[in-house]
Amino acid sequence: MSAEKIGCAIHGAGWVADEHINAYMADPRAEVVAVGSRRESSARAAAEKAGLSDAAIYTDLDELLADARVDAVSITGPNDVHVEHGVKCCEAGKHFVMEKPVAIDVAGLHELRDAVRESGVRTVVSFCLRWNPSLLNTAKLVQEGAIGEVFYAEADYWHGVSDWYSGWEWARTVASGGSSFLFGGCHAVDAIRWLTGSDIVEVSGACAGGWDERYEYPATVVGTVKFASGAIGKISSSVDCVMPYQFNIDLMGDAGAIRDNRVYSVELLPEQSGWAEVPAILPDSGDVSHHPFQGEITHFLDCIESGEDSYVDIEDAVNTHEVCFAMDRSAAEGGVTIKLPLGE
Numbered sequence: 001m002s003a004e005k006i007g008c009a010i011h012g013a014g015w016v017a018d019e020h021i022n023a024y025m026a027d028p029r030a031e032v033v034a035v036g037s038r039r040e041s042s043a044r045a046a047a048e049k050a051g052l053s054d055a056a057i058y059t060d061l062d063e064l065l066a067d068a069r070v071d072a073v074s075i076t077g078p079n080d081v082h083v084e085h086g087v088k089c090c091e092a093g094k095h096f097v098m099e100k101p102v103a104i105d106v107a108g109l110h111e112l113r114d115a116v117r118e119s120g121v122r123t124v125v126s127f128c129l130r131w132n133p134s135l136l137n138t139a140k141l142v143q144e145g146a147i148g149e150v151f152y153a154e155a156d157y158w159h160g161v162s163d164w165y166s167g168w169e170w171a172r173t174v175a176s177g178g179s180s181f182l183f184g185g186c187h188a189v190d191a192i193r194w195l196t197g198s199d200i201v202e203v204s205g206a207c208a209g210g211w212d213e214r215y216e217y218p219a220t221v222v223g224t225v226k227f228a229s230g231a232i233g234k235i236s237s238s239v240d241c242v243m244p245y246q247f248n249i250d251l252m253g254d255a256g257a258i259r260d261n262r263v264y265s266v267e268l269l270p271e272q273s274g275w276a277e278v279p280a281i282l283p284d285s286g287d288v289s290h291h292p293f294q295g296e297i298t299h300f301l302d303c304i305e306s307g308e309d310s311y312v313d314i315e316d317a318v319n320t321h322e323v324c325f326a327m328d329r330s331a332a333e334g335g336v337t338i339k340l341p342l343g344e
Contacts, residue, residue, distance in 0.1 A: 005031040006304055007069040011061055011085065012077030013037035013046040015166045016099060016126075016288045020074040021050045023297035030301055033069040034058060038077070061085055065092040072122075072304060075099060078167065079183070080176040083108035086314070090119035097124040097300045100186050101324065102317055104178035106342050109321050116314045122303040124296065124310045125317040127190040129247070131295030134261045134280040138249060139195055141258060146265045148255030153196050153233035155188035156248040159286045160241045162212070174216045181221055181324035185237020188247070190312070190320045192225075192235060195251060199319045202226035203338050205331035212240040223327045235327070247283040 008024045010017050013035060024030040032050070036058035037043035047055045058064040065073070065088060072095040075085045083103045089096040102125055103109035116123055129135055142150065161171065161184070170176035177183045193199060205223030212219055219240035225233050251258045256265035261282060262275040269276065285291075303310045310316070319340065326338040 005029065006301060007031055007033045007071045008074070009034035009036065009064055009067070009070045009072070010046070010074045010076060011036040011058075011064055012075060012099075013039075013042040014076060017046050017074070017076045018049065019288050019291065019293040020076060020097070020297065021046065021052070023293045024074075025050065026294060027298060027301055029305070030297075034064050034067055036061060036064040061088055065089065065094055070094060072096065072300070078170045078176050079104055079178055080170070083112045086112045086123075087115045090115040090121055093119065093121060095122040095300075095304050097126060097296070098314070099126045100317075101178060101182040101321060102314060103321060104176075104182055106322070106325055109318060109325075113314055113318055122300070122307070122310065123313045124300040124303065125312055125314060126296060127187060127312055127317070127320075128291045128293055128296045129187055129191055129283050130194060130312055131292035131299070132281065132283045133292075134278070134282045135191060135195070135249070137261070137278050137280050138251070138258055141263060141265070142195055142197070142251065142253075145255070146263065146268050147251060147253030147257055148267060150196050150229070150251050150253045151231050152250075152252040153192050153227070153231055154235070154248065154250040155192040155233075156236045156238075156246065157185040157188040158236075158238045158241045158243065158246040158248075159184050160243065160245075161239045161286075172215050177217070179217045179221070179324065179328045180215075180219050180237040180239050181327050182321075184239055185221065185235070185327075186320055186324050188235050188237060189323045190317070191247075191249065192233060193320060194312075195249065196227055196229065196231060196233075198227040198229040198231065199340075200225045200323045201228050201340050203323055203326040203330055203340065204335050205327040205329075206335050207331035210240045215240060217328075218331065221327060221331050223330060225323065235323075245284060245286040
């Protein structure tokens, strides 16, 4: 690592890569020294768009990782290459932030987890809604006991995705997109685990055929879950819904409740007669330019500087992804109950 800057690289120059680059460039501790992609034209276009005239351009990840200036990498390619790319970063001793999902099968998830454990590199999984202002407010209220002990929780990821999306051709497939929950619904799983402060230990899912037959997997999936805390809940993911983007959060506690940015708390506001709305930026858009990548990248750089593990690293993301795999398997097998953690 250079004396003054953390050398950062992007590998995968798709839609979200611009936001990673912008976030690095806005932090004085970081310098974007390389941009990589399978196609030289896309890597070069991303670098030129950001004004990175001195950044190296790579089409081979091994060559990018061999660049001595690179200390940290944003892995932003298609879902099916994430495990391979993450393992290579571990072997090269490079810290990385990885777009979700980190794996599209259980074996790959555990392979990546074990590689990170062995290497000791710092990692962050790009569940960027952890830095959404409204959800940060919700987390603070729950942690401060505003609604007491949570006994029921819901989260929904509803985002109608079609061929307007630049990654459509791979996202709609089982081989690369994975499933509705892996493609997008994992955001809801991560959020509800974070907000309840509890892992999920039991899953039962169901799926609908969906109207958009271009998807190779069921586009709408819903299931019940049980948390290690004893709470129960419901999580859903729909990527063929015909409606504006919606991300729902509902929490019920023994002293109140939270619905998105509305709060009812007999603990804090004993004379409250209705919902109190907390103004804040909501997670109400699927546009990556709306997402709080600056907070995520700032946190990643903090972890590199301090040598401390992230609270949303590969290790933490294992339960989130196992929930997604279990939800898909349960839905395919008629709603059988699946207990976590999953075996190899």
